Amino acid sequence: MRVSRPYDPRAIEQKWQSVWEDEGLDTVVEDGSRPKKYVLEMFPYPSGDIHMGHVRNYSIGDVVARFSAMRGYNVLHPIGWDAFGLPAENAAIKSRTHPAEWTYTNIEKQWSSFRRMGFSYDPARIVRSCDVEYYRWGQWIFLKLWERDLVERKSSPVNWCPSCKTVLANEQVIGEGVCWRCSSVVEKRELEQWYFKITRYAQELLDDLETLEGWPDRVKTMQANWIGRSEGAEVDFALCDAAGEPTGSTITVFTTRPDTLFGCTFFLLAPEHPLVAELTVGTPYEAGVQAVVATAARETAVERASGEAEKVGAFTGRHVVNPVNGERIPVWVSNYVLMDYGTGAVMAVPCGDQRDFEFARAYGLPIPPVVVPDDDPLLEELRDARERVKADVEWAEAYDGYGVMVQSGAFTGMRGGKASEGMKAVTEWLAERGTGRFAVNFRLRDWLISRQRYWGNPIPAVHCPSCGLVPVPEDQLPVVLPMDVDITKGETLADHPGFYETTCPSCQGSARRETDTMDTFTCSSWYYFRYCDARNTDAIWDPAKAGHWMPVDQYIGGIEHAILHLLYSRFFTKVFADMGLTSAREPFTNLLTQGMVKKDGETMSKSKGNAVAPEDMIARFGADALRVFILFMAPPDKDLEWNQEGLEGMFRFLGRLWRYVSDVAAQSATGTDPDRAAARTLLRERHRVVGKVTGDIEHFGLNTALAAMMELLNAASDHRRMAGDARDTALEREVAETLTLLIAPYAPHMSEELWRDILGHEVSVHRQPWPVFDPALAAADEVEIVVQVNGKVRGRVTVSADADERVVREAALALPKVLEHLEGLAVRKVVVVPGKLISIVATPQ
């Protein structure tokens, strides 16, 4: 008989970590005989020490992975590092080390922490995106996209972060126009940059959101809003010369409301529109227009994006012809027209658009009503007016809802509004005459992927004076990022002649290598494929291996990537599918966005000084207690408030469980005469809890699953104490083993120590099948029925579980308490909910 010893995580956690490593417990082998499950957490940026957000993210994933393995799945659970990026450069400047050194040191540090946490990652599949063996395939993807005409280099107004000193993609400008990484206000600059044509996939990216049943609605909504599909029409307006006569050229606008064309009384160009200068240079209007252009240029992104900037405008002196009525309307320039949406030109309909309305009022332009609400008195007056009889409406604001079209020629009387009959009729009319067509416009822009930074994946392209842009041939990959760039002096690849001086792969003449690197989001858009075949040196991955594991069955990460990483990854996956590299068109079947870890109501962070270091907690309470605590305190998708006393409570719980299992393991299993009734209660509880825990984990009720385990431990302790010598020791052993198995995904070290050393099993607890349960044994044979009189609980009756309604009713109506409350009343109705409740309705006689 063993002497039971206290629970000491320090003694057991390290021990099992090395045993598991020696046994290769976490190394994954593809096994076609079992169903596969790919469990993935977003790979970390190697920022240094791990924080509670990591602990939470990876603890959730580890429970899912270990639980799935015990349930019989062939589980892939890998980890890696998103290792390129600006923080390494900033840290390098600060501490005078090389970004590579800083990065690899941090990766080692984090990897030790992950091991100390007991996460079950396959060490043979680790990828680090700054390894040449990894990023060369990122370059290969770039070339493949180029072959498929999905790469473009073009000049355009782009987002520039003055602090990061690089351009940003639209998705990376968040909130009130700030950089996603450093929160600086971004500026607009006209620059030539590299783009991935994600807009080619806009429709599919939108449509396939509907297939993602395992994603939170809120993430899908955010993506749909970001893609921003709107249906409408393109309309061509003929441009007039300075004398007012139509020229051959046209300007096209996008509108969702072609039904309001008859109310279009002016026309607008964005200040950045190339035609602005062309139309006004050397005219009396030039100065006024230039003033507006200058105002717009001065506005910060915040002001412009918030719509708070005052609407200013200037007449260009030119006119266009409204295709529906031949009217010549003036062309203005205004700061409320955006160059990067639609065509940068807008048909202004002041009666139907609040912005146009305000502009018209400010500049004295007419506001003829063309779509009138059904209850507007104006409708009677204008119902049959085909020609414009009312040039200016008295409304206080524009009306953009549905209504009747008036003063609209042949279309007068039709229904107007978004996607209305009138909208379709006008568009068809335009299409017949070749001056318009149905069109769909997306808010999504192409993905700007070039970055003017050193610590990233070099773009494999060459600028040749005679051949233009030339891709680096596949057999010349990788373009290796040189290590001898002195970042502390602010150098980039553009300062490194040894890197950029090259010959043209096409004409062999001297040429300049591209010195921009790729957005780090390109690295994170395919790493989950690479995990399937992480060490392949001949190909990005073997499609057969990707075919085995992909798509990811459960992805877990922060909501901050609702658009960014998750949208880019969906795009890459669709391209890979089109290339035949995978059959998956969506990378992540189920997505869990975990909540944040907070303290005193605020996000934990070093800068706020409220961060609790996971390593300190591991040292004091052990990794298992930390894992159990962080999973118990809140459901995974909700924010969690840190509470040190809660962690201590979880440590105590593990101690109680430890003691129970130890005591049971130490006792002789013979020589007692079990008390049947007491044992039956414990047996029932054992089966009920196994069922509850199983179902809860499947639905991410990780906190309630733990609560159920606590209930079973409480019941087992009660049994042990109450039944004394009459307790059922065989059942106790069964319950002790069951609890050890149930807690294994949460507390991998303690459960292993209990399973192997205390309970004496040979094979790891993490290789055991998940405990089974029998619903029949879990069901109570007697149930307590609540008796209500007029909605208030007045008593309870205990009946057998299969008692019929009549039995329940008779028992309930025999209760003295019930009779007391029924005195002087007549029973009108009795509702019986089987197994739960009986409700008696009575009213005065």
Add this chain to the structure above:
RNA sequence: GCCCGGGUGGCGGAACUGGCAGACGCGUCGGUCUCAAAAACCGAUGGCCGAAAGGUCGUGCGGGUUCGAUUCCCGCCCCGGGCACCA
């Protein structure tokens, strides 16, 4: 302004398709053990009235549906997040 979440004891949180509100844990109070303390264990713990039995109120606020509402419907308030001159 629009779109999502959310509001339950002193605290974190439970409550499957409408059926005993507050599981489980923390904290607090009382007790056992101890010379004492810690640990551990046992018990109590939503408010109000009551010695108790019991009664009564109670899931942000106001209505409604229902035998019965934290759950469903209508109208508000507050908190968090996302989007926002998108033509």
